[in-house]
Amino acid sequence: MTNNRIKFPSYMEKIQSPEQAANIIKHRDVLGVSGFTKAGDSKSVLPKVAERARHENLKVTVLSGASLGYDTDADLAKHGALYKRMPFQADPTLRNSINNHEVLYVDQHLGQTADMLQSLDNFNIDVAIIEAASITEEGYIIPTTSVGNSPIFAEKASKIIIEINTTFPVNMGGIHDIKLLGKQPNREIIPVTQSDTRIGDPFIQVDPRKVAAIVFTEVPDCPAVISAPDEKTTAISNHILQFLEQEVDAGRLSETLLPLQAGIGKTANAILSGFAHSRFKNLTMYSEVLQDSTFELIDSGKLLFASASSITVTESCSKRIFEHFDTYKDKLLLRPQNISNSAEVIRRLGVIGINTAIEFDIYGNVNSTHITGTHMMNGIGGSGDFARNGYLSIFACPSISKEGRISHIVPMVSHTDHTEHDVDILVTEQGLADIRGLAPVERAKVIIENCVHPSYKGQLLEYFEEAYQQGGHTPHILDKALSWHSQFKAHGTMKTSEMVAH
Numbered sequence: 001m002t003n004n005r006i007k008f009p010s011y012m013e014k015i016q017s018p019e020q021a022a023n024i025i026k027h028r029d030v031l032g033v034s035g036f037t038k039a040g041d042s043k044s045v046l047p048k049v050a051e052r053a054r055h056e057n058l059k060v061t062v063l064s065g066a067s068l069g070y071d072t073d074a075d076l077a078k079h080g081a082l083y084k085r086m087p088f089q090a091d092p093t094l095r096n097s098i099n100n101h102e103v104l105y106v107d108q109h110l111g112q113t114a115d116m117l118q119s120l121d122n123f124n125i126d127v128a129i130i131e132a133a134s135i136t137e138e139g140y141i142i143p144t145t146s147v148g149n150s151p152i153f154a155e156k157a158s159k160i161i162i163e164i165n166t167t168f169p170v171n172m173g174g175i176h177d178i179k180l181l182g183k184q185p186n187r188e189i190i191p192v193t194q195s196d197t198r199i200g201d202p203f204i205q206v207d208p209r210k211v212a213a214i215v216f217t218e219v220p221d222c223p224a225v226i227s228a229p230d231e232k233t234t235a236i237s238n239h240i241l242q243f244l245e246q247e248v249d250a251g252r253l254s255e256t257l258l259p260l261q262a263g264i265g266k267t268a269n270a271i272l273s274g275f276a277h278s279r280f281k282n283l284t285m286y287s288e289v290l291q292d293s294t295f296e297l298i299d300s301g302k303l304l305f306a307s308a309s310s311i312t313v314t315e316s317c318s319k320r321i322f323e324h325f326d327t328y329k330d331k332l333l334l335r336p337q338n339i340s341n342s343a344e345v346i347r348r349l350g351v352i353g354i355n356t357a358i359e360f361d362i363y364g365n366v367n368s369t370h371i372t373g374t375h376m377m378n379g380i381g382g383s384g385d386f387a388r389n390g391y392l393s394i395f396a397c398p399s400i401s402k403e404g405r406i407s408h409i410v411p412m413v414s415h416t417d418h419t420e421h422d423v424d425i426l427v428t429e430q431g432l433a434d435i436r437g438l439a440p441v442e443r444a445k446v447i448i449e450n451c452v453h454p455s456y457k458g459q460l461l462e463y464f465e466e467a468y469q470q471g472g473h474t475p476h477i478l479d480k481a482l483s484w485h486s487q488f489k490a491h492g493t494m495k496t497s498e499m500v501a502h
Helices: 009-014 018-022 045-053 072-078 092-099 113-119 150-156 231-249 266-277 292-300 315-323 325-329 343-349 383-389 440-451 454-469 483-491 497-501
Strands: 030-033 060-063 082-086 125-132 157-165 211-217 260-262 283-286 303-308 332-334 352-356 359-361 392-396 425-428 431-434
Touching: 009 211, 018 045, 018 211, 030 045, 030 150, 045 072, 072 082, 072 092, 082 092, 113 150, 125 150, 150 157, 231 266, 231 392, 231 425, 231 431, 260 266, 266 292, 266 352, 266 392, 283 343, 292 303, 292 315, 315 325, 343 383, 352 383, 383 392, 425 440, 431 440, 440 454
Parallel strands: 030 060, 030 125, 060 082, 125 157, 157 211, 260 283, 260 352, 283 303, 303 332, 352 392, 392 425
Antiparallel strands: 425 431
16 A cells, blocks of 8 residues: 555655654644645644644644645644634634634635745745645655645745545546746746646655655545525526526627636535536536535536636545546646636636625625624635636625524625625525626615515615715715624614514
């Protein structure tokens, strides 16, 4: 088994236990770890780092591609091992530590982390921990189910720990397309002209002299948990499909559309699943994450090719993929996230970006990160990379939640991640608002008419009409603009007392 996975002989003497490898890490080290939305992350060494922090003074800064799987982030936070975390997370325990000021958190566009590391000479990576399916004859890493920021971590790190995960097929080589971009300015053009363009190597180049330890692990990726489409998410999907059909009928798109991108989670997965029963055909994806719906579309014959930075799927979908890996292998590419999320490439390809919102306001501004403006949920992820640069920027969310106590369309968002300038389409289960080419007061009327739940429509119209009377290009009543959020904090509902009584 070892010879099958390690084809670089001098690495054999570096094989260690996870405990031994974790001891390489020192207090205040900056770690660059593989992993992107639970896929391809450290499953042996990082948990041992958390264990060490229970008994000794050990605080580290952890950079990853995106969220880590299992309870890794939770244990690091719970045991006080984290000083700072970036650029994305999705763990409830870590989220509480961030909002309680116990852990510093840098929420960052996922396409920009590598650029930051290249431009800041004083931001060094002490130890990179990278999961691998195998090692090449040159000592290079063939990753597993994600690439993320691993190439830049390997480049910048003083030491590298490689975790070889034997649950993945040894023949994973070939689905990765890895290129380390040059430092800005005067960077070379990224020559990706369609989703299946290959521009790099099938491995991550590393300096073998920096490899401090090789660890074997046999833990599969933490499976995604995705709820089946429900009435709301199905309605949202149908509104988007109907809109795209209208774009085809108007001659602005063909039935092959343009490359699709979708965020992760229940709503995004349901939206993509809807394409399986649509009139669209010969589709492609240029995204960050490939979910169950991606493979559903491949199986249906609707999707020809998918490019992303990771594969994050449920346990049953993972089993299907890796039991029939040769069926999918020629239809997939996994890239570094500064290429999967590159503004240059997204704009060149004309990607249709579909992402989810926490809330949006009557003028088209979107909050995708903060609850009531102050408390971090997960992070902006890659939504901004695609919203700012795609051919179409679509944001979706339910119109209400918490049994109607929260409206997700408000007078003014409590935190702005995507301004009105970067948003084209807003959609809830109630309907879809196409706000392209509309002035603010036009947008407000279209959004209220099409997206707002009936139980809040009168309340929101009343706000807009009062604000409109006061004038302004973007009419607001400043002492009432965030009153819905204040109302919810004070009384557990965004409905006014008159509405509640009614």
